[in-house]
Every structure is written in C-alpha cells, then in structure tokens.
Amino acid sequence: MIELKGVTRRFGETVAVDGIDLTIETGEVCVLVGSSGCGKSTTLRMINRLLPRSSGDILVDGEDVNDIDPQALRLNMGYVIQSTGLFPHWTVARNIGLVPDLLKWPARRREQRVNELLTLLGLDPQTDAARFPHQLSGGQAQRVGVARALAGDPNILLMDEPFGALDAITRELLQQEMLRIQKQLNKTTVFVTHDIDEALRLATRIAVMDQGRIIQHDTPEAILRQPASTFVENLLGSGDRGLKLLALRTVGEVMERHPEPRRPASDTTGLNEADSLRVALSAMVWENATQLPVLSKAGCEVGIVKREQLLQVRP
Amino acid sequence: MPVSTAMPNRVIPVLALAALGLVWVLDLGVVLPNRIVAGTGYGLYGATGWAGAFVVTALLLAAGLLATRPVPKRFPVLAVLLTAALMFLPLLLEALATRRLPADSAYARIGIGAGFWSLAFFLALMLTETMHQLKASRHLQLTAALLIILGWWVCARREGLGSLSLLREYNNQADQFTQALSVHLLLSLGAVLISAVLAFILALAMVRRKSWRRPLLGLVSFMQTIPSLALFGLLIAPLAALSEALPVLQALGIRGIGWAPALLALIAYSLLPMVRNTFIALMEVPEAVVDAARGMGMSERQIFFQVKLSLALPVIIEGVRITTIQAIGLTAVAALIGAGGFGTFIFQGLGQAAMDLVLLGALPTVFLALAADAVLSALNVRRAPGD
Amino acid sequence: MMRVWLTPVIWFALLGVLAAFLPAMGSLFSWVQPGTDDLVYSRDSFYLLLQSHAWLVLVSATIGTLVAVSAGIFVTRPWGRDFLPLVSQIASIGQTVPPVAVLALAVPALGFGEKPTLLALALYGLLPILRNTLAGMDGINPGVLEAARGMGMSPAGVLFKVEFPLAGRVILAGIRTSVTINIATAAIGSTIGARTLGDPVIAGLVNGNTAYVLQGAILIGLLALATDSLFEAVERLWARRSLAV
Numbered sequence: 001m002i003e004l005k006g007v008t009r010r011f012g013e014t015v016a017v018d019g020i021d022l023t024i025e026t027g028e029v030c031v032l033v034g035s036s037g038c039g040k041s042t043t044l045r046m047i048n049r050l051l052p053r054s055s056g057d058i059l060v061d062g063e064d065v066n067d068i069d070p071q072a073l074r075l076n077m078g079y080v081i082q083s084t085g086l087f088p089h090w091t092v093a094r095n096i097g098l099v100p101d102l103l104k105w106p107a108r109r110r111e112q113r114v115n116e117l118l119t120l121l122g123l124d125p126q127t128d129a130a131r132f133p134h135q136l137s138g139g140q141a142q143r144v145g146v147a148r149a150l151a152g153d154p155n156i157l158l159m160d161e162p163f164g165a166l167d168a169i170t171r172e173l174l175q176q177e178m179l180r181i182q183k184q185l186n187k188t189t190v191f192v193t194h195d196i197d198e199a200l201r202l203a204t205r206i207a208v209m210d211q212g213r214i215i216q217h218d219t220p221e222a223i224l225r226q227p228a229s230t231f232v233e234n235l236l237g238s239g240d241r242g243l244k245l246l247a248l249r250t251v252g253e254v255m256e257r258h259p260e261p262r263r264p265a266s267d268t269t270g271l272n273e274a275d276s277l278r279v280a281l282s283a284m285v286w287e288n289a290t291q292l293p294v295l296s297k298a299g300c301e302v303g304i305v306k307r308e309q310l311l312q313v314r315p
Numbered sequence: 316m317p318v319s320t321a322m323p324n325r326v327i328p329v330l331a332l333a334a335l336g337l338v339w340v341l342d343l344g345v346v347l348p349n350r351i352v353a354g355t356g357y358g359l360y361g362a363t364g365w366a367g368a369f370v371v372t373a374l375l376l377a378a379g380l381l382a383t384r385p386v387p388k389r390f391p392v393l394a395v396l397l398t399a400a401l402m403f404l405p406l407l408l409e410a411l412a413t414r415r416l417p418a419d420s421a422y423a424r425i426g427i428g429a430g431f432w433s434l435a436f437f438l439a440l441m442l443t444e445t446m447h448q449l450k451a452s453r454h455l456q457l458t459a460a461l462l463i464i465l466g467w468w469v470c471a472r473r474e475g476l477g478s479l480s481l482l483r484e485y486n487n488q489a490d491q492f493t494q495a496l497s498v499h500l501l502l503s504l505g506a507v508l509i510s511a512v513l514a515f516i517l518a519l520a521m522v523r524r525k526s527w528r529r530p531l532l533g534l535v536s537f538m539q540t541i542p543s544l545a546l547f548g549l550l551i552a553p554l555a556a557l558s559e560a561l562p563v564l565q566a567l568g569i570r571g572i573g574w575a576p577a578l579l580a581l582i583a584y585s586l587l588p589m590v591r592n593t594f595i596a597l598m599e600v601p602e603a604v605v606d607a608a609r610g611m612g613m614s615e616r617q618i619f620f621q622v623k624l625s626l627a628l629p630v631i632i633e634g635v636r637i638t639t640i641q642a643i644g645l646t647a648v649a650a651l652i653g654a655g656g657f658g659t660f661i662f663q664g665l666g667q668a669a670m671d672l673v674l675l676g677a678l679p680t681v682f683l684a685l686a687a688d689a690v691l692s693a694l695n696v697r698r699a700p701g702d
Numbered sequence: 703m704m705r706v707w708l709t710p711v712i713w714f715a716l717l718g719v720l721a722a723f724l725p726a727m728g729s730l731f732s733w734v735q736p737g738t739d740d741l742v743y744s745r746d747s748f749y750l751l752l753q754s755h756a757w758l759v760l761v762s763a764t765i766g767t768l769v770a771v772s773a774g775i776f777v778t779r780p781w782g783r784d785f786l787p788l789v790s791q792i793a794s795i796g797q798t799v800p801p802v803a804v805l806a807l808a809v810p811a812l813g814f815g816e817k818p819t820l821l822a823l824a825l826y827g828l829l830p831i832l833r834n835t836l837a838g839m840d841g842i843n844p845g846v847l848e849a850a851r852g853m854g855m856s857p858a859g860v861l862f863k864v865e866f867p868l869a870g871r872v873i874l875a876g877i878r879t880s881v882t883i884n885i886a887t888a889a890i891g892s893t894i895g896a897r898t899l900g901d902p903v904i905a906g907l908v909n910g911n912t913a914y915v916l917q918g919a920i921l922i923g924l925l926a927l928a929t930d931s932l933f934e935a936v937e938r939l940w941a942r943r944s945l946a947v
Binding site: 324325326329400401429440441444447524537538540541544545546547548549551553555556569572640641643644645647648651652653658661662664665666668670673674676677678679681684685688 | 734766784785787788791792795798799800801802803805807809810811814845881884885890893894900903904906909912915917918919920923926929930
C-alpha cells in the first residue's frame with residue numbers, strides 16, 4: 001500500500017504538487033491522469049525519491065520512504081519511463097538482468113529470470129536476448145523496459161507514460177499485454193498518462209490531476225458517470241462518453257448464457273466473452289443485427305448478447 | 316531546477332576567495348633595475364601600501380558576500396563593480412611605480428607579477444559568471460569587454476605607467492610592432508581567404524562526386540595531424556630547390572624560408588576545418604527543403620544560392636572561425652622560419668631572456684585570436700535563423 | 703583483432719628504426735645541404751630526443767586527462783553543477799588562446815626548462831579533454847540516467863557503468879585532439895629549453911642547416927602519425943566492443 005498525505009512539491013516559486021492525499025491499495029492499478037504540467041510525473045517521482053518532496057508524508061506499507069535508503073527503496077519498485085531508458089551499450093538480456101545483478105542474485109537464477117521475463121513479455125529468449133536496444137522496434141524496446149522493471153520481482157511498479165511514444169496499434173497491444181500480466185502478477189501499480197482512454201482501460205482507480213491537485217479519485221466507471229467538475233468532463237470529452245462507458249464492460253458480464261454450449265449457425269459473426277461492449281455494439285451496427293452470438297475459444301456458441309442490453313448500461 | 320535569483324551563488328565566493336589568497340601570496344609586480352636583470356618582487360601590501368591592499372581585499376570580500384545574499388539586483392551591481400575593477404586594475408601597478416621605483420635610474424622599470432595576472436584572471440572569471448547569471452546578451456558582454464579595454468588603454472597612456480617595462484619595450488619597437496601586426500594579419504587572413512576558396516571548390520567536388528569524399532577528407536585530416544614545426548621544416552627543402560631552379564620564383568621572394576613556406580603550411584592546416592564544415596553544411600541541408608524549393612519551380616542555380624548556401628552559411632562561418640583562430644596561432648610559430656609577425660617578438664624575447672619582449676609578442680597574439688573569435692561568433696549569431 | 707594494431711605497429715617501428723639509423727644515413731642529406739660535412743644533428747641522439755619528447759607528451763596527457771575528467775565529473779554532479787556554466791566557458795574560451803602563446807607565457811611565469819613546458823602542455827591539453835568530457839556527459843540520453851537511478855543504481859554505479867561507457871568515445875576523441883596538439887606544441891618547447899625533437903629543427907633554422915631541420919621534422923611528423931594511428935586503433939576497438947558482442 002502506498003499512502004500520500006498532504007504531499008507538496010515546490011520548484012522555486014512555483015508549486016508543482018499542492019498538498020495531495022492519495023491512497024493506493026495493494027494490487028490495484030492507480031492511474032494518474034491530467035494534462036502536461038499538472039504534477040502527475042512529479043508525484044510519481046516523489047514516490048521513488050527521484051525528487052525530494054517539499055512537505056507531507058509518503059508511506060510505503062506504513063514506512064516513510066525518507067527513512068529507507070533510496071537505492072534499496074528503488075530496487076523494490078519497478079520503474080518504466082516513456083523513453084525506455086534502456087542502456088544502449090548493454091544487450092537486452094543484460095538490461096533486464098540489471099536489478100537482479102544489483103541485488104546480487106547468482107548468475108544462474110538471473111539468467112533464468114531473464115528468460116522467464118522475455119517469454120512473459122512475448123519476446124524470444126533465443127534471438128532477442130543478445131540484441132542491442134538500437135536493434136529493437138519501439139514496441140519491443142518498451143517490452144524490454146517493462147521486463148527490466150519486473151526483473152527484481154518488486155512489489156510496486158511505477159510507470160511514467162510508458163506507452164506514450166508508441167503508435168496507436170502497438171500501444172493498444174501493449175495495453176492488452178499489461179492487463180494480462182497484471183492479472184497474473186497483481187503488482188501495486190502507479191501509472192501516469194495524459195491519455196484518458198488509456199486510463200479508463202487500465203485503471204482500478206483513476207486520480208484526475210490539475211494544477212498540482214487531485215480533482216477526482218474514483219473508479220473509471222464512477223468517473224465516467226459522475227465527473228466531479230467541468231474539467232473532468234472536458235477531459236473525458238462529451239462526444240463519445242457513452243461509448244467509453246461501454247468500453248469498460250465486457251460481453252461476458254451482460255450476455256445471456258445458454259444452459260448448454262451449442263453449435264453456432266455457420267455464417268454469423270460471433271463475439272468473445274472478453275470483448276468490450278463497445279466492440280459488440282460496433283459489430284451489431286456493422287452486421288445490422290439486433291443480437292449476436294458469443295463464441296467460446298473452441299468455437300461453440302455459449303450465449304447471446306442483445307442490442308437493447310447494451311443500450312441499458314446507463315440506468 | 317531553474318536557478319532562482321534568490322539562491323545563494325557559490326561560484327563567485329569561491330573565485331573571490333581564490334583570488335584573495337593568490338593576490339596576497341604572489342608578487343603583484345616586480346621592480347627591475349634594467350631590461351634583463353631579475354628584479355625585486357613586491358606583494359600586494361608592499362606594492363600598494365595599506366590603502367591599495369584594503370581596496371582590493373574589501374572589493375573581493377564584498378563581491379563574494381554579495382553573491383551569497385538574496386539581495387535583489389545583486390548581479391547587476393556585481394557586473395558594474397567587477398567591470399569597474401577590471402577597468403582600473405592597472406592603477407595597482409601605477410601605485411607600485413610611484414612607491415617603489417628608484418627615481419634616479421633611467422633604466423629601472425616595472426614588471427607585471429603573477430599576482431596581478433591572477434587577480435585579473437579571477438576577476439574576469441567572476442565577471443563571466445555574473446554575466447551568465449544575468450543571462451547577458453552578447454551585446455552587453457561585448458560592451459563590458461570594450462569598456463575594460465578602454466580602461467586599460469587610458470591607464471597605459473597615463474604618466475605613471477610610463478615605467479612599465481611592457482610599454483617601454485613597445486615604445487622601443489613601435490615600428491616593428493606595427494609591421495609585425497600587419498604581417499601577422501596578412502599571413503593568417505590571407506591563408507584563411509585562400510583556403511576558404513580552395514575548400515569551397517573541394518567541398519563542392521565532394522558533394523558532386525561520392526568517390527572523392529574519403530580520399531579528400533583523409534588527405535586534409537592527414538595534414539592536420541602533422542605538427543606545425545615539422546610541416547614548416549619539411550617545406551623548406553623543396554621550396555629552396557624550386558627557388559634555385561626557377562628564377563621567377565626567386566624574383567617573387569619565394570624561398571625555402573620566409574613567407575612562402577609559412578603561407579603554404581597555413582593553407583594546408585586551414586583546409587581540414589574549412590573543407591569539413593563546408594561539406595557537412597552543404598550535405599546537411601534538409602532534403603525536404605530542397606524538394607520543396609524544386610517543387611515551387613526554383614532552378615538548380617537558384618536553389619543552390621538562395622536555399623542551400625544560406626542554410627549552410629552558419630556552419631561554414633563556424634569553420635572560418637576555427638580556421639582563423641588556428642591560423643593566428645600558427646602564424647606565430649611561422650616566425651621560426653622567418654615569416655615575421657608577433658612570433659618574432661616571442662622567439663627573440665625567448666632567445667634574449669627578455670620576458671617583456673615575449674609578452675609583447677604573446678599578448679597581442681592572444682588578443683587577436685580572442686578578437687577573431689568574438690567577431691566571427693557575433694557574425695554567426697546575427698546570421699542565425701529567427702533573428 | 704590483430705589487424706587493428708598493424709598500422710600503429712608499422713608506424714612506430716618506422717619511427718624507431720629512423721631514430722636509430724638516421725645518423726648512419728648522413729650522406730642521403732648531402733643533396734639538401736651540399737658543401738658541408740655536418741649533415742647529421744649530433745648534439746643529442748635522436749633516440750634520446752624522441753624519448754624525452756614522448757615522455758613530455760605522455761606525462762602532460764596523463765595529468766591533463768586526470769584533471770579534466772575529474773573536473774568534468776565534478777561539474778556534472780548535483781553538488782558541483784553550479785560551476786558547470788563557468789567551467790564549460792573556460793574550456794571553450796581557453797581553446798581560443800593559441801598553444802604557442804601559452805608556451806611563451808609560461809616562461810615569464812615559471813622560467814625556462816622542462817617543467818614549465820610540462821605544465822603549459824598539461825594546462826592547455828586538458829581543455830579539449832574537458833570540453834569533450836562535458837559534451838560526452840551531456841550527450842547521454844537523460845532517460846537512460848533517469849532509468850538508471852530509478853532502478854536503484856548507486857551514484858558510483860551510474861557513473862562507472864553507464865556514464866563512462868557512454869561518454870567514453872567522446873572523451874577518447876578529446877584525448878586524441880589534446881595529444882595531437884601537444885606533440886606539436888612540445889616540439890616548439892625546444893625554444894623554451896625543453897629537450898624535444900624540435901631541437902634539431904630549431905638548431906637547423908638558427909645555423910641555416912636544412913639537413914638538421916629535415917631530420918627533426920621527419921621524426922616529429924612520424925611521431926604524430928604513429929600516435930594518431932594508435933588512437934585510431936583504440937577508437938576502432940572501442941566502437942567494435944560497444945556495439946557488437
């Protein structure tokens with residue numbers, strides 16, 4: 001658990017972070033979202049003490065971070081940044097093995113861990129391990145960045161706009177990977193982004209920041225339904241709020257389940273349980289259908305979703 | 316973190332303390348009975364008495380202290396204080412002259428001591444730091460430099476400093492000095508001019524023909540590696556032989572020693588920075604810009620003169636700046652092969668162990684290099700896009 | 703691996719052979735200086751001059767590198783950063799001053815001989831190294847440093863494992879520039895009483911003996927080229943090691 005109590009950071013005359021209170025529960029993904037200069041990165045960097053705070057308290061599992069040696073503190077916090085920060089003179093394997101190396105793990109264990117993480121992040125331990133960062137694509141480099149952050153098996157993961165420099169398709173792919181990995185590992189994560197869609201997608205809870213203060217701190221759904229101010233409303237954008245709400249739920253949550261899986265009708269398009277309602281709606285509009293079957297991985301029809309069910313998400 | 320004006324400055328106090336230590340430990344000036352014989356050194360107190368010692372000490376302490384205080388406008392005040400201090404620094408030597416110079420000796424003179432140079436150097440550093448804190452424009456920096464030069468010039472013309480050995484040396488050699496200046500400028504600037512034309516042709520050839528790039532760049536950087544003294548020396552024999560063989564050359568004054576080998580060597584050295592910068596500048600004009608120009612219907616000729624050349628000019632001028640500074644220094648070495656210039660004073664002075672003659676050659680050389688740097692940098696700033 | 707060293711080895715071998723056998727080749731020089739038997743500089747052996755010249759450059763380069771790199775580290779740490787603008791300005795303005803002027807100014811301040819030469823060489827030679835150290839440190843992607851610290855590396859770890867390897871090539875290039883300048887300046891050091899390969903050149907110029915001049919000039923040129931090719935080899939090796947395994 002990470003607790004921020006009245007944390008303030010001043011740069012000379014300007015106040016970057018203004019007395020914020022924030023509690024991040026163990027295992028949750030807290031996304032700090034806001035426009036540039038709102039203090040979100042500053043907040044993140046105060047947690048691992050890359051920046052000293054001007055006043056207030058930051059506690060990790062009840063202990064003040066200022067009482068912990070900064071190096072020891074950071075070894076237990078994975079850190080991912082937008083520019084990846086991979087060491088250009090080290091191979092991918094050595095980059096990932098950095099924290100295990102600092103923790104003085106034996107070589108065998110380190111090697112094992114590197115291979116494990118390469119596989120987890122969808123990289124090839126055979127070919128990718130010996131490559132240098134400049135030989136990787138942007139998406140691959142950021143995968144290595146995430147692997148490096150996870151290498152020491154830290155309890156906490158700090159991510160500062162990790163996918164901000166990637167193209168839309170790669171970004172979405174990595175967001176999916178992150179959801180999958182988070183389901184597996186359950187790291188307490190603080191994630192900074194300026195992209196509200198990314199926040200809605202990844203967060204357990206979102207903290208909306210503006211001018212160094214937290215405007216609203218709640219679940220994505222609550223923020224969508226009841227924005228606390230016009231600032232939050234503008235951030236969400238009024239044009240597709242309904243669609244954003246739909247994107248939060250999956251087909252599995254609202255479908256009508258058949259008692260027994262069936263063989264699907266041969267030529268219809270089917271949905272997956274993991275698809276969002278937004279995808280489902282889009283498919284229905286495209287197919288001009290009032291309902292669509294939900295297919296299991298094996299291809300059996302396990303239920304159906306009706307259009308009116310989608311439209312009732314907002315009571 | 317932005318440096319707030321309220322932050323204590325640590326650099327100026329450190330410099331002030333260093334200057335204070337050096338000015339009290341080292342000799343401020345020397346009283347020499349004549350041109351060659353070693354003289355007696357005088358420290359700050361010995362040279363200027365309690366009044367001078369107090370002024371210098373108080374000034375340094377005040378500047379150091381002021382920099383650490385969050386006083387508003389402290390840096391403008393410091394800039395004025397330090398500029399004024401530098402302007403009137405020669406008065407310390409005048410004080411030494413009035414207090415310690417034996418009145419009855421016509422040959423006695425005042426030499427400048429290490430303490431004086433240290434004080435000048437550290438005051439200049441403090442002023443540099445102040446200018447940086449003020450984010451001073453080049454204009455302001457230049458004004459301060461000119462004020463200081465003016466101050467020294469005025470001081471040098473006063474009666475009291477007539478006994479300064481450097482000035483005596485100058486007065487003895489005034490004609491030679493003027494001649495050395497013109498030879499020095501003629502040789503170094505001539506070499507820069509000729510190599511600029513050559514380098515432009517070479518760079519154009521390299522842009523056109525890929526296969527020329529490696530051998531040409533290799534050749535000019537090879538020449539840059541050979542030490543100046545060696546290159547001057549190596550040119551003597553072939554030029555002497557040529558001059559023997561061709562009376563035309565002899566009539567033109569081209570011989571193994573003198574200005575001819577000097578000019579040749581200077582051109583050889585100037586080629587590398589010129590060719591490299593001109594080539595890089597022409598190559599690095601963004602393809603998109605040239606493309607756009609072509610798309611708008613400009614002819615290749617128009618593109619070259621109006622687009623490529625004007626975009627490349629700042630980098631080319633930077634090459635000219637490096638080359639000019641280098642040529643001014645190398646011309647001083649060329650005095651060894653009889654080319655003339657300020658190097659003549661340096662090597663004559665070294666030969667006769669007359670330190671002030673050495674200074675008379677070395678200081679103008681340094682000054683020329685710094686002036687060339689200032690002028691060519693200013694030229695580039697003015698040319699920079701956006702102005 | 704061995705082929706990288708081949709060029710410098712050849713240059714240095716040539717230099718050594720010439721330094722040893724120039725005295726025996728006196729008759730070759732008779733065409734540049736006809737009408738005299740005094741064809742070979744003999745006040746000191748070329749070998750001794752070469753040794754002294756190389757020693758001057760080596761010592762001054764070592765001192766210059768140590769001082770410049772330390773200063774470069776000092777002003778790029780949090781506690782020394784206040785001094786960065788001033789130091790980088792000194793490095794760039796200092797390089798405007800011609801080396802021969804520095805050598806000449808060393809005499810009034812320090813006197814004649816080996817030591818003033820050494821000090822002038824070290825002082826002037828540290829400027830390009832300092833400038834390149836600052837440029838090299840400045841050229842490191844800030845994200846890399848941020849990540850290094852964020853992952854829990856100690857300040858010393860960041861310096862030695864990240865900053866030095868990444869800035870190393872630029873620093874090395876600075877040392878190369880510095881040594882090239884110093885070989886040339888040391889030759890002029892003959893005029894202020896240091897014993898270097900410049901001695902035969904100066905003696906030849908003073909006495910009008912072109913053979914002397916040529917002998918000194920050839921050896922100085924060879925020393926410069928040999929040293930330069932040595933740096934070339936080291937730089938190539940560095941590039942190979944840091945980019946491929």
